[in-house]
Structure formats: structure tokens, C-alpha cells
Amino acid sequence: MIAIIGxxxxxxxxxxxxxxxGKPYILFESNSRxxxxxxxxxxxxxxxxxxxxxxxxxxxxxxxIHELNLDKLFEPAAIINKNRFIYKDANIQQVPSGPLSFLxxxxxxxxxxxxxxxxxxxxSISKENETVYDFFARRFSAPFTQYTIxxxxxxxxxxxxxxxxxxxxxxxxxxxxxxxGSIIKGIFKKGFGEKRKTGTFVHGLQTLTDxxxxxxxxxxxxxxxxNLRKQMDKIVLTTDTKHGIxxxxxxxxxxxxxxxxxxTLIKDSYPDLSAILSQVQYASMKAVFAAFxxxxxxxxxxxxxxxxxxxxxxxxxxxxxxxxIFNDRCPADEVLTTSFIxxxxxxxxxxxSESELEQRAIQQLSKDLGITGKPTFTHVAGWNKAxxxxxxxxxxxxxxxxxxxxxxxxxxxxxxxxISLGNCIQSARDLALxx
Ligand SMILES: Cc1cc2nc3c(=O)[nH]c(=O)nc-3n(C[C@H](O)[C@H](O)[C@H](O)COP(=O)(O)OP(=O)(O)OC[C@H]3O[C@@H](n4cnc5c(N)ncnc54)[C@H](O)[C@@H]3O)c2cc1C
Numbered sequence: 001m002i003a004i005i006g007x008x009x010x011x012x013x014x015x016x017x018x019x020x021x022g023k024p025y026i027l028f029e030s031n032s033r034x035x036x037x038x039x040x041x042x043x044x045x046x047x048x049x050x051x052x053x054x055x056x057x058x059x060x061x062x063x064x065i066h067e068l069n070l071d072k073l074f075e076p077a078a079i080i081n082k083n084r085f086i087y088k089d090a091n092i093q094q095v096p097s098g099p100l101s102f103l104x105x106x107x108x109x110x111x112x113x114x115x116x117x118x119x120x121x122x123x124s125i126s127k128e129n130e131t132v133y134d135f136f137a138r139r140f141s142a143p144f145t146q147y148t149i150x151x152x153x154x155x156x157x158x159x160x161x162x163x164x165x166x167x168x169x170x171x172x173x174x175x176x177x178x179x180x181g182s183i184i185k186g187i188f189k190k191g192f193g194e195k196r197k198t199g200t201f202v203h204g205l206q207t208l209t210d211x212x213x214x215x216x217x218x219x220x221x222x223x224x225x226x227n228l229r230k231q232m233d234k235i236v237l238t239t240d241t242k243h244g245i246x247x248x249x250x251x252x253x254x255x256x257x258x259x260x261x262x263x264t265l266i267k268d269s270y271p272d273l274s275a276i277l278s279q280v281q282y283a284s285m286k287a288v289f290a291a292f293x294x295x296x297x298x299x300x301x302x303x304x305x306x307x308x309x310x311x312x313x314x315x316x317x318x319x320x321x322x323x324x325i326f327n328d329r330c331p332a333d334e335v336l337t338t339s340f341i342x343x344x345x346x347x348x349x350x351x352x353s354e355s356e357l358e359q360r361a362i363q364q365l366s367k368d369l370g371i372t373g374k375p376t377f378t379h380v381a382g383w384n385k386a387x388x389x390x391x392x393x394x395x396x397x398x399x400x401x402x403x404x405x406x407x408x409x410x411x412x413x414x415x416x417x418x419i420s421l422g423n424c425i426q427s428a429r430d431l432a433l434x435x
Contacts, residue, residue, distance in 0.1 A: 002435055003028065003237055003250040005225045005265065008036020010412045010424040011256035012212040017432030019216060026248075027216060028239060030224035034213040037386070038421075040204025043379065045331050047204055048289050050381045053320055053338065055205060055421045056196045064425065068211050070201065077198040077325040083303030086151050087314060092299065092306050092368050095148065108144065115141035120182045126166060126174050129392060135166040135173070139183060151307035154317050157419060158283035158343030158387045160310070168390035196422075198304075200326055205421075228253055229269045230407055252408040252435055256428075258282070259388065259397055259415050266409075276400045279393045280415065282385035284350045285317075285342045288361035291334045291377040298370025301335055306368065310345045315360050317343050334376055339365060344389065354380040388415035410435075 002018060004011045007029035015027040037051040054077060057065065065074055084095045088107070096105045103113050119139050126135055132153060136145040145161070153161045157169070167174050172193070176186030201207035213219055226238040226245070235253045239246050255262045263277035301321045308314040316339050323329045323336040330336040339361045342350040349357070358378055365371060388394055394415060401411045410431060414420075417427035 001025065001250050003225075003235070003248070003253045004256055005237075005253065006036065006256035006261070006413070007031075007034040007209075007213065007219060007221070008256060008413070008424070009038055009209055009212075009421055010414070010428045011036075011254070012209055012216070013425045013428035014254060014256065014412060014432055015216050015219065016212050017429050018435065019218075021432060023432075023435065024218075026218045026220060026250075028223045028225050028237075029219065029221050032222055034219065034221065035206055035209035037383070038205050038209045040206035042204075043377070046289070046291060046336060046377050046379075047329050048336075048379060048381075049200075049204060049322070049338070050287070051383075052205055052421055053322070054198050054200050054325070055208075057199055058194050058196045058422065061422055061425060064429070065208075068208075068215075070207065070211060073201045073203070073207055075200050075202050075326060077200070077304070080302050081198050081304045081325040085303050085306040086147060087306055087308045087312050087368065088147055090312075094303070107147075112141055112143045116144055116184075119184050123181060126177055128167075129395075130166050132161040132164045132166050132169055135170075136161075139177070146311045147309050150311070151309045151318070154310070154343060154345070155307050157389060158285050158317060158340070159389050159391075160344040163281075163344065163389060163391045165391055165395060168395055198325075202328075225265060227268060228265050228409070233408075235407070235409065252410070254410045254412055254431065254435070256411075256413050258385065258413065259394075260385065262401075262411060262413075266404075270404065273400050273404065276393075277397050280397050281344070281389040281391060281393055283343045283387040283389060284347055284382070284384050285340055285386050286350050286352075286357055286380065286382040288339045288341065288358050289336070289377070289379040289381070290339070290358075290362055290365065290375040291323075291330045291336045292371055292375055293373050294333055294335055296371055296373030297335055298372075299368075301369065305337075315341065315349070315364050317341060317345070319365065330377070336377075337365060343387075350382060350384075387419065390419070 002025040004015050004027040007027050018025045039051040041048050041050050085092045086095050096102045096107050122139050136149045150161050153159045176183050180186035224240045226240050228235055228237050234249045237248050259277040259280040263274040267274045301324045305320040307318040308316050319337050319339040357380055412428050412431050414424055417423050
């Protein structure tokens with residue numbers, strides 16, 4: 001019997017795969033709802049993603065969606081989602097979309113363009129534990145890094161590229177450097193990798209986790225696992241349910257929560273690993289959802305949204321233009337936006353009151369998008385310790401946690417094999433094959 005702790009996308013996918021393979025399991029979830037960070041909420045005519053907004057779908061994931069009979073509910077993002085904007089020189093500017101347009105467009109100065117071109121002949125090689133900033137600044141120059149990679153890392157990790165490690169975040173680029181001596185050469189020779197499409201589901205991403213949960217025979221909600229301990233060749237879990245404290249014995253356990261949740265579970269049995277897991281850094285974030293009358297917005301909002309490089313010292317880290325990329329997110333004559341605040345660059349902003357967050361976010365949005373009217377709808381949400389940082393602490397935690405597989409204890413979540421929903425799904429499916 002296999003215990004799975006945590007019914008976010010990782011735990012749900014793992015449970016589903018084990019069930020399909022006829023392997024007995026119990027999935028424990030402390031909350032009253034499954035889904036973890038995936039949380040689609042409807043407020044009248046507004047559909048908010050109070051968590052992840054979209055999923056990148058490759059061939060394997062497309063097959064999984066098909067297997068779940070969700071093809072008809074899958075909604076690919078509007079084609080304009082490929083347009084990305086970055087705040088630069090106090091303006092929202094469209095980012096060049098490929099290596100050639102980096103060199104031809106107006107986004108970069110002539111000096112930075114020359115530095116990008118010189119990357120082709122840059123013979124330097126990455127050293128162990130090189131940060132994302134050092135890697136890109138070494139190959140492409142600091143200005144390029146500050147205005148492309150820094151905002152990208154904010155968009156994905158809410159992170160600081162001076163702490164994130166290149167081998168943990170972009171291992172394929174380290175490989176390209178080794179193999180071709182240049183990232184640009186490597187991309188031209190190998191291509192950009194498999195094509196993936198951005199999408200969601202008609203009623204929000206939660207359709208995916210709700211569908212998985214509905215298929216499971218052994219999902220126990222409102223059940224917190226308090227700790228685990230090894231007993232002979234078995235693992236004993238102490239669970240806390242509305243019926244009281246219970247001890248249950250399993251052959252294998254998979255922990256599908258954050259490093260700090262995992263650290264608590266193993267504190268007594270594996271104190272050294274618990275201490276390493278406790279050191280992992282997470283970014284906290286707040287989000288301000290705001291809708292406006294379309295006629296009150298000057299900017300065409302013809303893209304996915306806008307990211308704010310840390311060098312610009314903006315209040316916002318990034319804004320997604322939800323109604324530009326997905327249908328029926330708000331009334332037809334309005335636009336819906338989600339603005340993120342905080343992250344590793346500005347953790348102090350997450351302590352602001354809801355009214356201050358809302359007021360400052362709307363002030364900046366109004367300036368950047370040329371909005372004249374007041375919002376028709378607002379909502380504020382937050383996530384404490386939301387995004388694990390793929391830095392030196394996480395590298396140590398990932399390596400150390402693998403040793404517990406000798407004791408049949410495994411970890412699968414967004415800190416083990418990649419942060420994205422696609423990473424979580426694929427790594428859970430891979431683990432199911434070997435359990
Ligand atoms: C604001 C935000 C925006 C994001 N945007 C995107 C995006 O657009 N696209 C994308 O691909 N990714 C995005 N991500 C990342 C993605 O959402 C997460 O990486 C992913 O949802 C993590 O899933 P998980 O199952 O690994 O963990 P979680 O969702 O954290 O689930 C873990 C579950 O375990 C439960 N649990 C923990 N400990 C115990 C215990 N002791 N007993 C019982 N239950 C327990 C928790 O209650 C929780 O339900 C975003 C993340 C955030 C926070």
C-alpha cells in the first residue's frame with residue numbers, strides 16, 4: 001500500500017496513475033478541497049485564477065488531457081499570447097520574439113545588440129553553481145540579462161536571478177553551451193525544442209484537478225498527516241482527521257507538499273534532512289485582480305501581459321491580461337487583469353494592507369495602460385511561501401531528499417523536478433511507473 005501526502009496537481013496525478021496501474025494507494029489532503037495551488041474562483045461574471053493561470057501543453061500532456069476526456073474543455077490561449085511586453089524606460093514595450101528580432105528591433109541599444117551578436121564567439125564555459133545572472137551576463141551582457149532574463153525569472157519563479165542557479169533552472173542552456181560553444185548556435189542547430197501550447201480550461205484550470213479528484217477511489221480530504229516514521233521495513237504515518245489521531249502503516253510514502261511541509265513530517269525520523277529542507281527559500285506573493293471598462297483603457301492589451309524588470313524598481317512584478325488571452329473571464333465590454341506583487345525582490349510589499357495593495361497596483365496599471373476610469377471589479381489574494389527558489393539551498397535539498405528512496409520515501413512536488421504544472425504532472429507520472 002502506498003501513501004501519498006498532498007492532493008495538489010502532483011499528488012492527484014500520482015494517485016490517478018497508480019489507480020490506473022492497479023496499485024493500491026491512499027491520498028491524504030489536509031484541506032477540504034483538492035487542487036493545492038490550483039484554485040479557479042467565480043465572482044459573478046468574473047472568473048479568477050487564484051493561483052496558476054495557464055498550462056504549457058506538450059505532446060505527452062495533450063495525450064493525458066485526452067485520456068481524462070478533457071479535450072473539449074481545453075482552451076488554447078489566443079494567438080496574441082505570444083506577444084510579451086516588458087516595462088522599460090517608464091513604458092510598456094513589446095519584447096522581440098526571436099534571436100533575429102533581438103538584433104533588428106529597437107528594444108536594445110546598438111551596444112547591447114553587438115554584445116548579443118558576440119555570444120556566437122564567446123568561448124567561456126559555465127562553472128558549477130553559476131547563477132542565472134552570471135551565466136547570461138557572461139554570455140550576452142548585463143543589460144540584456146536585466147531586461148529579458150530578470151523579468152522572465154520574475155514571471156516564472158518570482159525570483160532573483162542573482163540567486164537562482166543556471167543548472168537548476170535552464171539545464172538545457174548549459175548543455176547547449178557545452179555542445180555548441182554558443183547558445184545562439186545551439187538554438188539554430190537544435191531548434192527551440194518541442195512546440196508547446198499555452199492554454200487553460202473553459203471553467204478554469206481547476207477543471208483539471210477536479211476531474212482527477214473525481215476519478216479517485218481513495219482520496220481522504222480533511223486529513224493532515226502529522227509525521228512519518230520508519231518501523232522495520234514499513235512506514236507508519238500519524239494522521240489527524242475529524243475522527244481523531246490515527247496510525248496507519250504503508251510500504252511506500254510519497255510526500256507531495258512543500259519542503260517546509262515535508263520538513264515537519266520527517267523532523268523526528270530524519271532530523272538532518274529536515275534541517276536541509278527547512279533552509280529552502282520560497283517567494284511570497286500577493287495579487288490584485290482588477291477589471292476595467294474596455295473603453296477606459298488606451299492600450300490595446302494585445303498580448304499575454306507585462307513583466308517589470310527589477311532594475312525599474314516598480315511596485316508591480318508583472319501583470320497578466322487575462323481577458324486578452326482567454327474567453328469569458330469578464331463581461332464582454334470589460335478587460336480583466338491580474339497583477340502580481342512581492343516575490344524575492346520585494347517581500348516587504350506582501351505585508352501591505354489589501355487596500356494599499358489595491359490602490360498602488362491600480363495607480364501603476366492606470367499609468368502604464370492609459371486607464372482613465374475606475375475599476376469595475378477588484379479582488380486581492382496572497383500566497384505565503386508560494387514558489388520554491390531553484391538556488392543552492394534547493395539544489396542541496398533535492399540531492400539529499402533522493403537518498404530517502406532507499407527507505408521507500410519519495411518526494412514529488414514543484415521543488416523536485418521543476419516548478420510548472422507540466423513538470424509536476426510529468427514527474428508524478430514518471431514516479432508512478434517505478435513505485
Ligand atoms: C500564484 C502562483 C501562480 C502560478 N502560476 C503558474 C502558471 O501559470 N503555470 C504553471 O505551470 N505553474 C504556475 N505556478 C506553479 C504551480 O501552480 C505549482 O508549482 C503547482 O501547482 C504545485 O503543485 P503541487 O501539487 O506540487 O503542490 P501544491 O499545490 O502545493 O499541493 C500540495 C498539497 O499538499 C497538501 N499537504 C501538504 N502537507 C500536507 C500534510 N502534512 N497532510 C496532508 N496534506 C498536506 C496541501 O494542503 C496541498 O493541497 C504558480 C504558482 C503560484 C503560487
